[in-house]
Amino acid sequence: MSSTGQPWTIETICEALGDPGLSHQFLGEFNKAQKDQLIPTFEKWAGRAARIQAAEQRGSELAAADGRGEELPGDWVDRTEWVQREAATIRAGRGAA
DSSP states (O other): OOTTSSOOOHHHHHHHHOOHHHHHHHHHHHHHOOGGGHHHHHHHHHHHHHHHHHHHHHHHHHHHHHHTTOOOSSOOOOOHHHHHHHHHHHHHHHHHO
């Protein structure tokens, strides 16, 4: 089922993929599939579309929580110092060239 609760169709899969290149790839695979591979191909791409929709939903929820100033759920690792060290190393390497 799509995020709207409707059954997947070729059209809703293409819409959920959100990228013309992915939609083109899906349609190409589906159109070239042998009769016994139509359902597995459809199900594979419906699964991908569902995962994309779920990720978009999760991203929207996190963005909304961040916008409200809430602490984001989950275990977050502060990598600020590591990023700063890596950036300094890169800058130092460029200066030597």
